[in-house]
Amino acid sequence: MRFLAGLLAIARLSSAASSKRGLCFTPNEAHPQDNQVWVKPGSDLKWYYNYQSLPSPAYASLSQDDFEYIPMMWGVGSNPNDTTFYDQVKKLVDDGTKIQHVLGFNEPDGPADQGGSNIKPKDAAQAWVANFEPLGKMGIKLGLPACTGSLGGLPWLKQFLGNCSELVSTGSEKKNCTWDFLPVHWYDNFAGLASHIGERRATWPDAEIWVTEYAYAHQDLTPTQEFYNQSIDYFEKLDYIGRYSYFGAFRASKANVGPNAAFLSNGGKLTDIGSWYLGFNATGVNPQSGKGAMAVPSVVLVGAGVAAGLVINLF
Ligand SMILES: *[C@@H]1O[C@H](CO)[C@@H](O)[C@H](O)[C@H]1NC(C)=O
Numbered sequence: 001m002r003f004l005a006g007l008l009a010i011a012r013l014s015s016a017a018s019s020k021r022g023l024c025f026t027p028n029e030a031h032p033q034d035n036q037v038w039v040k041p042g043s044d045l046k047w048y049y050n051y052q053s054l055p056s057p058a059y060a061s062l063s064q065d066d067f068e069y070i071p072m073m074w075g076v077g078s079n080p081n082d083t084t085f086y087d088q089v090k091k092l093v094d095d096g097t098k099i100q101h102v103l104g105f106n107e108p109d110g111p112a113d114q115g116g117s118n119i120k121p122k123d124a125a126q127a128w129v130a131n132f133e134p135l136g137k138m139g140i141k142l143g144l145p146a147c148t149g150s151l152g153g154l155p156w157l158k159q160f161l162g163n164c165s166e167l168v169s170t171g172s173e174k175k176n177c178t179w180d181f182l183p184v185h186w187y188d189n190f191a192g193l194a195s196h197i198g199e200r201r202a203t204w205p206d207a208e209i210w211v212t213e214y215a216y217a218h219q220d221l222t223p224t225q226e227f228y229n230q231s232i233d234y235f236e237k238l239d240y241i242g243r244y245s246y247f248g249a250f251r252a253s254k255a256n257v258g259p260n261a262a263f264l265s266n267g268g269k270l271t272d273i274g275s276w277y278l279g280f281n282a283t284g285v286n287p288q289s290g291k292g293a294m295a296v297p298s299v300v301l302v303g304a305g306v307a308a309g310l311v312i313n314l315f
């Protein structure tokens with residue numbers, strides 16, 4: 001579509017292209033050609049994030065209108081007042097990059113050994129005030145920190161917002177920190193996903209939800225695909241789901257969410273889920289086909305802040 005309108009008519013499924021669908025990007029250094037699969041002609045993907053504050057070199061030639069880059073402040077260092085994130089995003093804007101959204105911390109309620117950024121609500125609030133509040137004043141839409149799917153996520157978020165209110169309130173005048181949408185992560189079944197989102201909406205009834213990491217992790221192929229189909233229909237149907245990005249843009253051999261959730265087979269071919277996600281027909285490619293079967297089921301996507309390890313304690 002946006003990359004090559006001509007091909008679209010022939011290649012695309014009959015359903016309308018999604019304006020919500022994006023890429024949760026973890027670059028493949030061993031196979032850089034994989035990075036281009038997500039932006040091939042006809043791809044449905046409209047936006048991406050890379051857990052960092054600057055765009056990925058792989059997509060340097062694409063404009064924000066073609067493929068919107070969304071910066072993320074992954075975590076907080078030793079000085080919560082540090083404004084490096086704000087400075088970098090401000091510079092992108094000053095240099096002419098149309099930044100419209102930014103994302104808060106990645107899994108701040110999660111421990112570092114499971115990819116979480118492990119931040120105290122108080123420090124996160126300080127960092128939010130230093131970096132996000134001024135970006136909000138520039139008209140950029142702010143995504144709250146994306147907590148894990150575990151039970152600690154909601155209390156963390158409430159404490160963070162409480163701490164943040166204290167920082168921005170003066171005297172008797174009570175204020176809240178600014179935010180525009182609420183990102184969530186989920187790696188279990190569909191009923192759990194729906195109830196997780198429902199719990200967020202019960203707490204903040206007007207919240208726009210973004211599902212910025214999700215998959216049914218470590219399952220057989222059929223339930224993995226059933227979950228995929230059901231969740232996509234759900235996200236497309238509900239107006240309050242602003243955007244979503246499935247966690248699968250890697251080869252099955254590198255997946256820490258189980259091979260069947262991956263967009264690419266061991267050999268680097270699009271799987272059914274990968275092809276559906278881009279807006280094309282099923283490929284019939286078995287995720288575990290091709291060279292490079294998983295030798296060690298370890299967390300390979302280090303730094304990506306993946307919640308896969310949390311699947312065990314979701315309920
Ligand atoms: C995709 O599938 C549809 C429905 O089965 C079919 O009509 C169409 O020709 C297929 N497109 C391609 C490019 O194979």
Ligand SMILES: *[C@@H]1O[C@H](CO)[C@@H](O)[C@H](O)[C@H]1NC(C)=O
Pocket residue numbers: 078079080081126
């Ligand atoms: C961060 O700034 C606040 C004032 O906004 C100050 O109270 C706090 O001590 C500072 N923290 C650090 C670690 O510098």
Ligand SMILES: *[C@@H]1O[C@H](CO)[C@@H](O)[C@H](O)[C@H]1NC(C)=O
Pocket residue numbers: 120121122158159160161162163166
């Ligand atoms: C601020 O966060 C701490 C945990 O870091 C929590 O104990 C406290 O209740 C929070 N304050 C408010 C006002 O929510």
Ligand SMILES: *[C@@H]1O[C@H](CO)[C@@H](O)[C@H](O)[C@H]1NC(C)=O
Pocket residue numbers: 174175176
């Ligand atoms: C701050 O947020 C809380 C929780 O969402 C809400 O109840 C309260 O009315 C808000 N306060 C202000 C001043 O907007």
Ligand SMILES: *[C@@H]1O[C@H](CO)[C@@H](O)[C@H](O)[C@H]1NC(C)=O
Pocket residue numbers: 222225226229276282
């Ligand atoms: C998922 O949806 C596709 C059509 O988009 C369909 O061909 C496939 O059979 C579905 N799979 C399952 C397991 O529901």
